[in-house]
Amino acid sequence: MSRPLVAIVGNPNAGKTSLFNSLTGSHQKVGNYPGVTVEKAEGVCRLESMTVDMVDVPGLYSMNPVSEDERVAARVVHGNLEGEQEPDLLVCVIDASALERNLFLFTQMAEVQRPTLVALTMVDRLESKGLSVDVPKLSNLLGTEVVVVEGHKSRGLEDLKQAIQRNLEEPKIPSEVAPLPTALEAKVSSLRESLQRSGMDVLRSEVRHTLLLTEPEFVATIAAYPSLNDEFRAARKELESLGIARPAVESKARYDWAEMVKRATIREEGPRTKSLTDRIDGVLTNRVFGFGVFVGVMYVVFLSIYTFSKPLMEWIDNGFGAISGWVEPKLAGVPMLQSMVVDGLIKGVGSVMVFLPQILILFFFIAVLEGTGYLARAAFLMDRLLGWCGLNGRAFIPLLSSFACAIPGIMAARVMPDQKSRLATILVAPLMSCSARLPVYLVIISTFIEPQFGALWAGVALFAMHLIGLVLAIPIIWFLNRKILKGRRLPFLLELPPYQWPRLKDIWMTMWFRGKVFVQTAGTIIVVMSIFIWAATYFPRLSPAAEAKIRATVPAEQADARVQYAQLEQSALGRFGKAIEPVFVPAGFDWRITTSILAAFPAREVVVPSMGIVFSLGKDVEGEDSKLHSALRKATWPDGRPLFTPWVGVGLMVFFALCCQCTSTLATIKRETNTWKWPTFVFVYMTILAYVFAVGIHQLARWLGKA
Amino acid sequence: MAAPITAMSHLKRGMHARIVAMRECPCELQRFAEMGLTEGVEFHVVKVAPFGDPVEIEVRGYRLCLRRKEASCFEVEVL
Numbered sequence: 177m178s179r180p181l182v183a184i185v186g187n188p189n190a191g192k193t194s195l196f197n198s199l200t201g202s203h204q205k206v207g208n209y210p211g212v213t214v215e216k217a218e219g220v221c222r223l224e225s226m227t228v229d230m231v232d233v234p235g236l237y238s239m240n241p242v243s244e245d246e247r248v249a250a251r252v253v254h255g256n257l258e259g260e261q262e263p264d265l266l267v268c269v270i271d272a273s274a275l276e277r278n279l280f281l282f283t284q285m286a287e288v289q290r291p292t293l294v295a296l297t298m299v300d301r302l303e304s305k306g307l308s309v310d311v312p313k314l315s316n317l318l319g320t321e322v323v324v325v326e327g328h329k330s331r332g333l334e335d336l337k338q339a340i341q342r343n344l345e346e347p348k349i350p351s352e353v354a355p356l357p358t359a360l361e362a363k364v365s366s367l368r369e370s371l372q373r374s375g376m377d378v379l380r381s382e383v384r385h386t387l388l389l390t391e392p393e394f395v396a397t398i399a400a401y402p403s404l405n406d407e408f409r410a411a412r413k414e415l416e417s418l419g420i421a422r423p424a425v426e427s428k429a430r431y432d433w434a435e436m437v438k439r440a441t442i443r444e445e446g447p448r449t450k451s452l453t454d455r456i457d458g459v460l461t462n463r464v465f466g467f468g469v470f471v472g473v474m475y476v477v478f479l480s481i482y483t484f485s486k487p488l489m490e491w492i493d494n495g496f497g498a499i500s501g502w503v504e505p506k507l508a509g510v511p512m513l514q515s516m517v518v519d520g521l522i523k524g525v526g527s528v529m530v531f532l533p534q535i536l537i538l539f540f541f542i543a544v545l546e547g548t549g550y551l552a553r554a555a556f557l558m559d560r561l562l563g564w565c566g567l568n569g570r571a572f573i574p575l576l577s578s579f580a581c582a583i584p585g586i587m588a589a590r591v592m593p594d595q596k597s598r599l600a601t602i603l604v605a606p607l608m609s610c611s612a613r614l615p616v617y618l619v620i621i622s623t624f625i626e627p628q629f630g631a632l633w634a635g636v637a638l639f640a641m642h643l644i645g646l647v648l649a650i651p652i653i654w655f656l657n658r659k660i661l662k663g664r665r666l667p668f669l670l671e672l673p674p675y676q677w678p679r680l681k682d683i684w685m686t687m688w689f690r691g692k693v694f695v696q697t698a699g700t701i702i703v704v705m706s707i708f709i710w711a712a713t714y715f716p717r718l719s720p721a722a723e724a725k726i727r728a729t730v731p732a733e734q735a736d737a738r739v740q741y742a743q744l745e746q747s748a749l750g751r752f753g754k755a756i757e758p759v760f761v762p763a764g765f766d767w768r769i770t771t772s773i774l775a776a777f778p779a780r781e782v783v784v785p786s787m788g789i790v791f792s793l794g795k796d797v798e799g800e801d802s803k804l805h806s807a808l809r810k811a812t813w814p815d816g817r818p819l820f821t822p823w824v825g826v827g828l829m830v831f832f833a834l835c836c837q838c839t840s841t842l843a844t845i846k847r848e849t850n851t852w853k854w855p856t857f858v859f860v861y862m863t864i865l866a867y868v869f870a871v872g873i874h875q876l877a878r879w880l881g882k883a
Numbered sequence: 884m885a886a887p888i889t890a891m892s893h894l895k896r897g898m899h900a901r902i903v904a905m906r907e908c909p910c911e912l913q914r915f916a917e918m919g920l921t922e923g924v925e926f927h928v929v930k931v932a933p934f935g936d937p938v939e940i941e942v943r944g945y946r947l948c949l950r951r952k953e954a955s956c957f958e959v960e961v962l
Contacts, residue, residue: 238917274945277919389913424905427916431924431943453946463933556948560934563950569937667953669914672939672946 180344181229181261182221183252184295185285186269187278188235188593189673191297193217195269195325196232197685198333206689208850210259214248215590217689223341231263237277239284240385244595253285254379265343266292267336268320272309273301273674275442279434280427282318283354287381291347293339294322301674305451307442314441319351354433356384357420363387363411367404374401387411388423453549453674461553470557473550474576477541481534481580488533496526515714516707524706527779528840531583535694536687538577538584542591543686545573547678551591552670559668565650566657568594568668571601575649578608579642582841586848587690594668600656602845603858606836607645607652615784616832617641623805624825637826641833648834648865693847705839709778712749718742740789749774763831763870764824764877766813773831780837823877827870835866892938892955899927900959912956919943920957 184199186192197204200219209216217232233252234245241247248257255262268285270278285292299309315322323339325332368383387408459465500518507514545551551573559569570592578585585605592598617638626634718739726742727735744750753771760770768790776783784804791807811819836842842855849855894900902924905912919942920926926942939948 238914240913240917242914274943276943277945280917280919423913424916424921427913428921428923431919431921457930461930461932461939466933552948556932556937556939559948559950560932560936563936667912667914668937668948668950669918670937670948672948674946 178261179220179227179229180264181231182265182267182340182344183231183233183263184267184269185233185249185253186235187237187271187274187281189671190235190269190271190274190278192235192269193232194679194682195267195295195297195336196230197679197681198330199337200230202685202688204685204689206693209248209257214245221337221340223337226341226344228340228344229261236281238281239287239381240389243593245593253288253290255288255290264291265340265347266290267295267340268292269295269297271298272296272442273298273305275309275438276431276434279437280430282350283430283433284381286319286350286353288379289349289352291343292320292350293343293348294318294320295336296322296324297326299324300326301676302442307444310441310443314437317437317440318353320348354430356426356429357418359418360384360387360415360420360425363415367407367411370404370407374404384426387415388426451674456675457553460550461556466557470554473545473554474572477538477545477576480541481537481577484537485533489530492530492532493526496522496529499526512714516710519714520707520710521703524710524778525703527706527781529695531581531840532691532694534581535584535587536691538580538588539687539690540683542573542588543683544678546591547676547682549673549675552672555670556672559670563668565653566597567600567653568592568597569670571597574601574605575608575646578605578610581610581612582606582608582838583694583844584690586841586844587694589848596657596661599661599849599854600653602848603656603854604649604652606838606841606845606858606862607649607834609642609645609833610838612779612781612838613641613832616780617829619784619787619804619808620825620829623808624820624822628822637829641829644830644833652861694844705778709749709775712752713744713747713775715748716746718746722746737789744771744786744789760870762874763827763867764821764874765828765870766819768811769819769828773835773837776832776837778837778839780832780835783832783837821877823873827873827877830873831866831870833866834862834869836862887961888958889961890955891940891957891959892951894928894938894959894961896928896931899925899962901925901962902957903960904958906956906958912953915949915953915957918947919945920947925962 199221204219221230234249236246236249239250251257323336555569558572574585574589589601754767757767772786775786845855926940930939937950
């Protein structure tokens with residue numbers, strides 16, 4: 177027999193997740209609800225004499241969902257989410273400091289008539305305003321047990337655990353509380369009966385919603401039953417004549433009840449003081465200082481991502497190097513397996529794992545900013561700047577993070593509850609110039625721009641490369657929002673929760689979760705891709721005779737490099753590069769550049785090493801290697817024309833700036849959107865964009881006579 | 884003297900007002916009522932963001948921020 181399931185439900189910002197973390201500790205796992213992108217956090221909680229499964233349901237404001245998160249949450253409450261166990265007990269988390277709004281949801285949930293227990297949070301916030309709450313009275317009015325808990329201080333946690341066990345043993349169904357207009361409810365009942373007679377078992381709330389709102393989907397369903405359709409129309413007309421046909425009627429009735437409960441249970445006890453939140457907000461969202469603080473905070477966040485991750489990344493890199501060094505001699509007897517494990521598997525996984533520190537640091541800051549309430553303020557400040565092209569204020573974190581690395585950026589897009597804006601943000605995040613593109617820029621700029629045009633233009637070029645993706649993102653978002661992404665955009669509604677200290681445990685859990693999700697993604701798709709690309713450079717093999725010939729003809733110190741070059745030329749990837757060279761000639765790229773680009777599709781970090789190979793220097797070159805600089809300058813087309821001009825260099829940089837050469841990014845988009853459609857879309861549009869721009873630049877240069 | 888009726892988007896920082904009606908109520912505005920912006924409720928404007936949009940209000944004990952475009956759908960009576 178499966179364990180009882182307890183679902184933690186409630187408004188966003190009510191302290192749900194904090195409570196969930198306290199109840200389940202580290203016994204958590206995270207996944208997706210089937211078929212949707214909504215994340216599901218499950219855990220196990222040990223009570224006095226039983227163990228229960230617990231699920232942290234996404235926060236919702238109303239049982240009439242507007243986002244995918246809310247749809248899932250409402251279905252969990254109804255117990256009709258496909259493939260999911262029905263919850264045996266709902267723990268409804270109610271924020272005492274925003275009692276009315278939280279009770280609004282409670283009245284809707286009470287209608288479902290499931291065993292419910294109320295966890296009342298943020299009572300301390302109320303007390304700091306000089307107010308107190310009459311818990312027994314509240315419990316009486318709601319018809320459920322009410323337990324006061326402070327996730328922050330772990331106060332009342334044991335009481336809550338006991339109450340959960342008690343309520344599982346003797347369930348309490350809340351009284352159907354909010355009195356809705358009787359005329360409305362009578363119509364809902366009769367319509368529901370008619371629907372049932374036609375074989376449609378629909379919830380009361382759905383009938384009411386349809387009656388008041390003319391839900392298009394449902395209207396289409398009943399269109400097949402003319403008699404039902406007529407009945408609905410007649411009912412609506414009648415309600416209109418009574419002045420209660422508007423959707424706001426339902427909300428109003430529920431809020432009237434919530435107001436009554438609030439008046440009956442909350443008493444003013446002490447003097448009111450100006451809240452700390454007001455004083456902090458006086459500075460943080462101030463017209464003058466607000467942006468200064470915002471820029472400062474973001475600067476600290478991204479500086480930390482850059483600087484703190486560096487040693488950790490080197491450490492991981494060295495760690496994987498050490499593993500390679502340890503494995504390599506052990507497999508010396510089987511060269512193919514050795515190469516597969518060392519150059520394919522370990523290198524591939526290593527190149528992905530180096531992103532882990534960035535992800536952990538970014539999510540540390542996101543957890544802190546979200547936990548304190550600053551994230552909402554920053555969105556408030558930024559909304560005007562991002563709103564006009566169809567994004568909203570919350571998009572700044574994912575977009576800014578993407579300048580460090582698109583992977584945490586894409587993962588951070590989940591701070592946006594609106595599915596459409598979230599998707600738009602995910603789809604443009606890889607256009608932001610990430611830190612892995614930097615080595616390419618540095619090689620090209622230091623080879624072709626700086627020596628000829630000086631440090632000033634070098635700086636301009638580097639800045640321009642970081643700007644181009646951002647500038648192009650704007651029309652792309654505009655286009656996506658109008659043509660590609662379906663679904664209505666939600667009105668921008670943002671709750672600004674009071675400031676509070678974030679809890680270390682919640683921060684730690686966020687980092688742990690994100691890290692785990694990333695490693696799991698990396699552990700599957702990326703291993704496969706690494707081995708695939710390894711095979712494409714490894715096969716077919718250069719014959720031993722050909723290798724011997726090269727070693728006999730070139731000086732010993734160049735021999736390894738020449739052999740690697742010959743192998744790459746001979747390999748499937750090299751042949752493919754040569755075969756599609758004509759495609760890239762309009763951009764001014766020869767087969768060597770083309771092959772470097774192809775080799776960099778799984779991970780753009782490899783482009784500098786692979787340029788090292790194709791320009792016959794061996795794979796151990798670094799970005800600052802002067803040998804690579806001179807090799808690039810000396811490279812020519814077969815007819816003796818120099819291969820690289822500054823314009824070809826710029827074209828190549830722009831290609832790298834715009835192209836999505838990162839398997840990890842695509843795998844992350846797949847993880848976050850739960851479909852291969854969007855990663856494919858990103859890959860295709862960015863590749864086309866990169867190609868078009870590279871060709872455009874080269875053709876422009878030719879037209880100007882500079883090529 | 885009757886209190887002046889205006890749109891919520893015309894309110895200035897620090898003003899107290901009561902919602903009188905919702906003009907033209909497209910589906911999306913349903914959510915505002917569910918967030919507590921129902922007829923008769925009192926609120927005050929806490930702050931207007933630096934570029935004049937969005938607006939932060941305090942209603943039913945919590946802080947909500949909405950854009951001017953949507954705020955203009957609410958007819959309010961200044962108190």
